[in-house]
Amino acid sequence: MSERKDKKKVIGEPMTDDQIRVFLDSMPESGVDADFHALQRAYRSLREEDFERFVRFFSEAGRNVAARDPQGHSLADIVATHAQSATYLDILQRHGG
Incomplete structure (x- = not known):
C-alpha cells in the first residue's frame, strides 16, 4: 500500500453544508467503489470538523x-x-468504518 504517511493540514474557512455535500457525488474511476472514492476524496480535502459533518451526511x-x-x-x-490523522480515524470508526 503506497499511501502518504501523514495527512496534510488543510487550512481554510469552515465549509457550508451544501459545499460539503458536493463530496457525496464524487465520481470514481472505473473499478473503484463509489463510496470508497467519495470518502477518500473528502478525507484528502476537508478539515477535521468538515470531514466529521461529511461522514454524518454520508452515513445518513x-x-x-x-x-x-x-x-x-x-x-x-x-x-x-x-501519524497525524487520529481524529479522522476516530470519526470513521464512530460511523462504522
Whole structure:
C-alpha cells in the first residue's frame, strides 16, 4: 500500500453544508467503489470538523463507511497508517468504518 504517511493540514474557512455535500457525488474511476472514492476524496480535502459533518451526511444517506478500495483496504485501514490523522480515524470508526 503506497499511501502518504501523514495527512496534510488543510487550512481554510469552515465549509457550508451544501459545499460539503458536493463530496457525496464524487465520481470514481472505473473499478473503484463509489463510496470508497467519495470518502477518500473528502478525507484528502476537508478539515477535521468538515470531514466529521461529511461522514454524518454520508452515513445518513445510507452510504458504506467501511467501503474498500480495489486492494481491499478501507479508508480507516489507510488512515490508521497516517501519524497525524487520529481524529479522522476516530470519526470513521464512530460511523462504522
